[in-house]
Amino acid sequence: xxxxxxxxxxxxxxxxxxxxxxxxxxxxxxxxxxxxxxxxxxxxxxxxxxxxxxxxxxxxxxxxxxxxxxxxxxxxxxxxxxxxxxxxxxxxxxxxxxxxxxxxxxxxxxxxxxxxxxxxxxxxxxxxxxxxxxxxxxxxxxxxxxxxxxxxxxxxxxxxxxxxxxxxxxxxxxxxxxxx
Amino acid sequence: xxxxxxxxxxxxxxxxxxxxxxxxxxxxxxxxxxxxxxxxxxxxxxxxxxxxxxxxxxxxxxxxxxxxxxxxxxxxxxxxxxxxxxxxxxxxxxxxxxxxxxxxxxxxxxxxxxxxxxxxxxxxxxxxxxxxxxxxxxxxxxxxxxxxxxxxxxxxxxxxxxxxxxxxxxxxxxxxxxxxxxxxxxxxxxxxxxxxxxxxxxxxxxxxxxxxxxxxxxxxxxxxxxxxxxxxxxxxxxxxxxx
Numbered sequence: 001x002x003x004x005x006x007x008x009x010x011x012x013x014x015x016x017x018x019x020x021x022x023x024x025x026x027x028x029x030x031x032x033x034x035x036x037x038x039x040x041x042x043x044x045x046x047x048x049x050x051x052x053x054x055x056x057x058x059x060x061x062x063x064x065x066x067x068x069x070x071x072x073x074x075x076x077x078x079x080x081x082x083x084x085x086x087x088x089x090x091x092x093x094x095x096x097x098x099x100x101x102x103x104x105x106x107x108x109x110x111x112x113x114x115x116x117x118x119x120x121x122x123x124x125x126x127x128x129x130x131x132x133x134x135x136x137x138x139x140x141x142x143x144x145x146x147x148x149x150x151x152x153x154x155x156x157x158x159x160x161x162x163x164x165x166x167x168x169x170x171x172x173x174x175x176x177x178x179x180x
Numbered sequence: 181x182x183x184x185x186x187x188x189x190x191x192x193x194x195x196x197x198x199x200x201x202x203x204x205x206x207x208x209x210x211x212x213x214x215x216x217x218x219x220x221x222x223x224x225x226x227x228x229x230x231x232x233x234x235x236x237x238x239x240x241x242x243x244x245x246x247x248x249x250x251x252x253x254x255x256x257x258x259x260x261x262x263x264x265x266x267x268x269x270x271x272x273x274x275x276x277x278x279x280x281x282x283x284x285x286x287x288x289x290x291x292x293x294x295x296x297x298x299x300x301x302x303x304x305x306x307x308x309x310x311x312x313x314x315x316x317x318x319x320x321x322x323x324x325x326x327x328x329x330x331x332x333x334x335x336x337x338x339x340x341x342x343x344x345x346x347x348x349x350x351x352x353x354x355x356x357x358x359x360x361x362x363x364x365x366x367x368x369x370x371x372x373x374x375x376x377x378x379x380x381x382x383x384x385x386x387x388x389x390x391x392x393x394x395x396x397x398x399x400x401x402x403x404x405x406x407x408x409x410x411x412x413x414x415x416x417x418x419x420x421x422x423x
């Protein structure tokens with residue numbers, strides 16, 4: 001019994017020593033960010049914490065927020081407006097403004113192909129943000145447009161998909177078809 | 181007394197053997213043991229044995245890729261639970277959803293988790309793409325993996341979209357009607373594509389079965405294979421690391 005306790009204390013001291021050793025500023029390299037470390041347990045511990053945090057977040061959200069379930073599907077009754085899932089609302093917004101062939105087919109295909117080709121179109125070898133201003137501005141613009149279209153489609157499109165300030169005015173009538 | 185003492189000692193030794201059969205290495209007290217643990221453990225072997233501190237800095241990766249994969253696992257597990265209670269037929273689907281919400285033990289919680297995890301995954305995959313772009317990590321030699329990632333983003337959207345129909349409520353049927361109507365506008369192939377997706381001219385029983393099969397088997401399988409390639413390439417091309 002006594003030796004077991006002694007072993008446990010010794011083991012704990014070794015763990016403590018190792019922790020101190022890992023936390024000590026390295027003198028081998030001047031930049032500790034550059035230091036090679038063993039991925040187990042540091043890296044794996046980080047992943048584990050992220051997974052636990054996400055699980056807790058999901059469980060808490062799921063306890064308090066009910067997933068929407070409307071009345072049974074009825075092909076005879078079309079809700080107005082009918083909206084696609086939120087991540088497709090940007091597309092639906094484009095469809096309401098441009099000819100369908102362009103907005104529904106040509107444009108998304110173009111974006112997907114462009115995305116895949118990005119590494120071959122970007123001829124700039126640098127990865128420093130300060131040296132790739134054009135790429136970052138273009139990408140930020142693209143993200144801003146997508147987010148803006150999704151927000152417009154979700155909150156500012158009402159009956160007949162016509163522009164509606166209802167959500168802003170505190171009358172969320174325009175959320176008929178969307179998950180909001 | 182001695183017999184009991186002997187039996188207890190024997191049991192301890194068997195349990196010790198069982199533990200060391202599963203976990204081949206003790207606590208990672210030295211770098212050598214830690215390295216060997218990562219190398220020989222099935223769950224951990226996906227990680228490199230050594231990493232530069234800057235590669236795994238939380239402010240660099242924001243954990244977005246890992247969280248996307250973790251959400252995929254959460255969705256698989258909660259999805260299995262939902263499959264026990266759900267029949268993909270227009271006569272059963274909606275009633276099964278009501279049962280899941282009000283009758284099945286933890287049914288409501290699991291369904292909520294599945295739903296919110298799906299939304300979260302669309303967001304984390306999207307933000308992961310943004311992070312990779314902003315850090316220029318798609319540049320040589322990672323051009324191919326960026327393409328695989330783009331396909332994974334598409335798979336994520338399609339998984340979410342096919343799942344949208346399954347509750348068979350007014351929200352799902354009309355969202356999918358609007359979504360599949362977009363396909364109609366493609367030249368020549370459009371109407372055929374839409375017919376192929378719906379299994380008819382309108383969203384109905386055939387559509388529900390098709391979306392269900394794609395949602396629980398087809399797309400997860402393709403997604404899984406792409407993920408295997410994606411992770412393998414991350415290892416082979418090297419972590420992109422700090423700027």
